[in-house]
Amino acid sequence: MVKKIETALVHAGRKPTRDYGFVNPPVVRGSTVLHKSVAAKAEIGRYQFEPVEIYGLCGNSTHFALEAAIAEIEGGSHAQVTGSGLSAITVPLLAYLKSGDHLLVPDSVYGPTRSFCDRMLRRYGIATTYYDPMARPEDLRPLFQANTRILFTESPGSHTFEVQDIPALAALAHELGAKLFLDNTWGIHHFQPFTHGVDVSIQALTKYPGGHSDIILGAVVVNSEADWHWLRLGALELGNYASPDDCWLALRGLRTMHVRLKAQEAAGLRIAQWLEQRPEVARILHPAFPSCPGHEFFVRDFTGACGLFGIVFQPRYTAADVVRMIDGLKLFGIGASWGGYESLVLPTTGTIRRSAGTGMFEGEMARLQIGLENTDDLIEDLEQGLGILRAA
Numbered sequence: 001m002v003k004k005i006e007t008a009l010v011h012a013g014r015k016p017t018r019d020y021g022f023v024n025p026p027v028v029r030g031s032t033v034l035h036k037s038v039a040a041k042a043e044i045g046r047y048q049f050e051p052v053e054i055y056g057l058c059g060n061s062t063h064f065a066l067e068a069a070i071a072e073i074e075g076g077s078h079a080q081v082t083g084s085g086l087s088a089i090t091v092p093l094l095a096y097l098k099s100g101d102h103l104l105v106p107d108s109v110y111g112p113t114r115s116f117c118d119r120m121l122r123r124y125g126i127a128t129t130y131y132d133p134m135a136r137p138e139d140l141r142p143l144f145q146a147n148t149r150i151l152f153t154e155s156p157g158s159h160t161f162e163v164q165d166i167p168a169l170a171a172l173a174h175e176l177g178a179k180l181f182l183d184n185t186w187g188i189h190h191f192q193p194f195t196h197g198v199d200v201s202i203q204a205l206t207k208y209p210g211g212h213s214d215i216i217l218g219a220v221v222v223n224s225e226a227d228w229h230w231l232r233l234g235a236l237e238l239g240n241y242a243s244p245d246d247c248w249l250a251l252r253g254l255r256t257m258h259v260r261l262k263a264q265e266a267a268g269l270r271i272a273q274w275l276e277q278r279p280e281v282a283r284i285l286h287p288a289f290p291s292c293p294g295h296e297f298f299v300r301d302f303t304g305a306c307g308l309f310g311i312v313f314q315p316r317y318t319a320a321d322v323v324r325m326i327d328g329l330k331l332f333g334i335g336a337s338w339g340g341y342e343s344l345v346l347p348t349t350g351t352i353r354r355s356a357g358t359g360m361f362e363g364e365m366a367r368l369q370i371g372l373e374n375t376d377d378l379i380e381d382l383e384q385g386l387g388i389l390r391a392a
């Protein structure tokens with residue numbers, strides 16, 4: 001039976017017959033695994049690509065339960081949990097790349113991914129070229145070099161929300177001998193990476209799977225034995241580890257993720273539509289809006305949205321005006337990250353780094369993460385915030 005996503009989220013990774021009859025897999029903590037004999041220990045060392053307890057660092061049943069669940073939700077064959085969303089980016093990059101290689105990264109990439117490429121990868125002799133996330137395959141083709149190993153994508157892009165044509169980019173990457181990596185954090189549950197040509201899918205589980213702003217966790221998902229060998233060996237060699245307590249919380253979060261995401265999607269759309277009508281707002285950056293670059297790919301490839309989007313204010317408002325407005329909001333917390341149950345806001349203009357000439361908008365920008373509060377209350381709060389902006 002091919003399970004629909006709601007069913008998969010409820011059942012994935014669970015096995016009460018294995019877990020003392022309990023509904024949820026328990027938290028297992030441990031470093032040393034005891035073996036029956038020296039021979040048994042030697043034998044088990046051969047199972048590093050299997051969900052088998054060898055040594056705590058290689059994972060235990062709590063990690064394996066979450067990995068099975070994430071692989072199923074993403075439609076891949078294997079998943080590796082990592083200590084953070086950022087390490088779900090850096091671990092596979094280090095696993096696949098070597099000195100002398102080159103990778104292509106969208107200008108709209110998550111800031112710490114850019115820092116990792118510009119600092120760590122550069123130090124190891126790996127070069128990065130940034131490209132316009134809206135570049136068509138024929139525009140991107142000339143940027144490939146003989147040593148280009150990875151075409152990195154993030155769709156929609158951080159802060160500016162451009163939606164990329166992943167199937168076309170994957171076809172190009174494969175034709176030219178490169179792997180297609182996707183940071184699929186925004187698209188969790190709504191974008192199936194492997195039916196769109198992705199080789200390596202990245203998830204910051206910190207966001208919607210965690211759902212309660214109380215864990216830091218990531219996962220990398222692949223869909224072939226060859227990719228699993230690269231990824232798993234890289235993760236083991238780098239000493240990657242994730243807290244079993246956080247894995248347990250992510251598993252628990254997954255069970256309700258569908259209803260949270262649907263509520264946050266609907267509230268986010270309603271608030272974005274309300275904001276779009278406001279005279280203080282120049283435009284909304286939301287993949288579901290026809291004005292969003294790549295909206296046609298969103299309509300074609302995604303089954304829905306999450307509750308994270310951007311606002312561009314009218315150019316007459318200064319950065320200080322927007323900060324005053326944000327400081328005046330009562331229900332929106334001022335803080336990084338997203339995907340939790342509570343609403344957040346961040347001014348984004350000063351944090352956006354670009355080098356391929358993209359991402360410039362007419363006014364100051366902010367990012368909203370819409371939580372599970374009553375939507376009318378959130379609109380009332382934004383209304384009084386816009387009043388502060390108007391008084392500027």
Ligand SMILES: Cc1ncc(COP(=O)(O)O)c(C=O)c1O
Pocket residue numbers: 084085086087110158183185186204205206216217218337338
């Ligand atoms: C698109 C994207 N990828 C990865 C990450 C990194 O996740 P973490 O905070 O778990 O390191 C973030 C965090 O904001 C993100 O927005």
